Amino acid sequence: MLSKKTKYGLKALTYLARHEESAPIQIQEIATAENISRKFLESILLTLKKNGFLGSKKGKGGGYYMIRPASEIPMTAVMRILEGPIAMVPCVSLNYYETCDDCPDEATCSVHHLMIQVRDSALEVYRNHTLADIIRITVPE
Amino acid sequence: MLSKKTKYGLKALTYLARHEESAPIQIQEIATAENISRKFLESILLTLKKNGFLGSKKGKGGGYYMIRPASEIPMTAVMRILEGPIAMVPCVSLNYYETCDDCPDEATCSVHHLMIQVRDSALEVYRNHTLADIIRITVPE
DNA sequence: TATTTATCCTATAGGTTAACTAGGAAATGC
DNA sequence: GCATTTCCTAGTTAACCTATAGGATAAATA
Numbered sequence: 001m002l003s004k005k006t007k008y009g010l011k012a013l014t015y016l017a018r019h020e021e022s023a024p025i026q027i028q029e030i031a032t033a034e035n036i037s038r039k040f041l042e043s044i045l046l047t048l049k050k051n052g053f054l055g056s057k058k059g060k061g062g063g064y065y066m067i068r069p070a071s072e073i074p075m076t077a078v079m080r081i082l083e084g085p086i087a088m089v090p091c092v093s094l095n096y097y098e099t100c101d102d103c104p105d106e107a108t109c110s111v112h113h114l115m116i117q118v119r120d121s122a123l124e125v126y127r128n129h130t131l132a133d134i135i136r137i138t139v140p141e
Numbered sequence: 142m143l144s145k146k147t148k149y150g151l152k153a154l155t156y157l158a159r160h161e162e163s164a165p166i167q168i169q170e171i172a173t174a175e176n177i178s179r180k181f182l183e184s185i186l187l188t189l190k191k192n193g194f195l196g197s198k199k200g201k202g203g204g205y206y207m208i209r210p211a212s213e214i215p216m217t218a219v220m221r222i223l224e225g226p227i228a229m230v231p232c233v234s235l236n237y238y239e240t241c242d243d244c245p246d247e248a249t250c251s252v253h254h255l256m257i258q259v260r261d262s263a264l265e266v267y268r269n270h271t272l273a274d275i276i277r278i279t280v281p282e
Numbered sequence: 283t284a285t286t287t288a289t290c291c292t293a294t295a296g297g298t299t300a301a302c303t304a305g306g307a308a309a310t311g312c
Numbered sequence: 313g314c315a316t317t318t319c320c321t322a323g324t325t326a327a328c329c330t331a332t333a334g335g336a337t338a339a340a341t342a
Binding site: 165167168169187190197199200204205 | 287290
Binding site for chain 4: 144145146178179180181184198199200201202203
């Protein structure tokens with residue numbers, strides 16, 4: 001299940017990307033527009049900033065803004081920061097690999113092999129989309 | 142992330158399917174073979190039984206056994222019972238659909254559309270596999 | 283019929299995480 | 313200097329996951 005954090009983060013990113021040219025946008029505005037708790041959104045935007053997806057400005061007229069075009073933000077990167085590993089099991093994770101303590105041998109583990117395929121199928125979706133793509137979907141023509 | 146319940150359930154199913162012909166197999170045997178807490182596995186096997194994946198026999202010589210060939214058990218069904226919805230968001234779930242309370246309109250929600258694609262890609266993997274397939278993977282030749 | 287074996291069932295404890303909140307520090311603009 | 317807005321740390325609450333306890337039920341055997 002997708003965490004609220006991820007969901008809110010994605011919504012905030014799309015909101016900001018739609019206003020890419022304009023002045024910084026305040027947390028409160030995004031929170032109101034997208035029905036998100038202000039304080040919670042605050043922490044999410046902060047981690048997005050720390051991970052290089054957003055810029056920010058303090059004080060009056062401050063807020064958050066895109067730091068690079070949405071078309072250059074791959075969904076794989078966003079998902080990994082917000083949601084964590086794309087794989088459903090640590091032992092098939094590309095970026096967060098861990099061995100299973102209960103499993104004697106990955107090579108003969110049926111779960112392992114199945115989950116590799118699930119991971120790859122999800123990866124293909126994310127790799128084929130940038131933030132710009134998922135905005136485009138919502139604004140047909 | 143895949144729950145232990147699902148992981149253990151899958152391992153137990155593959156174990157049982159590999160001994161399809163033989164007499165009922167006791168919880169303890171599976172627990173030992175697959176490194177699973179006996180009591181925990183007990184509850185998992187019970188739900189698998191209640192959902193028509195396994196049969197059981199009480200008393201001496203009792204245990205669990207496959208009720209139909211592994212080749213007739215689609216992974217979609219197993220995953221839904223053990224792990225729950227395949228979709229990452231309730232609003233794109235085929236079998237466990239729920240509206241999002243924070244989202245005014247699914248049709249214009251970018252998260253919604255992305256998650257439909259992720260769901261479909263996972264579904265394709267699960268639909269193309271039965272329990273028999275994931276056993277086959279582990280026993281090369 | 284008594285005993286042993288093994289599943290069935292309910293309840294619950296303990297730990298972890300998710301979702302959200304509080305309050306103030308730091309920076310910016312006027 | 314004052315209002316504004318992000319930055320940072322910490323804490324709260326509730327749900328869920330993992331695992332366990334203990335007895336009820338049913339079957340086999342002697």
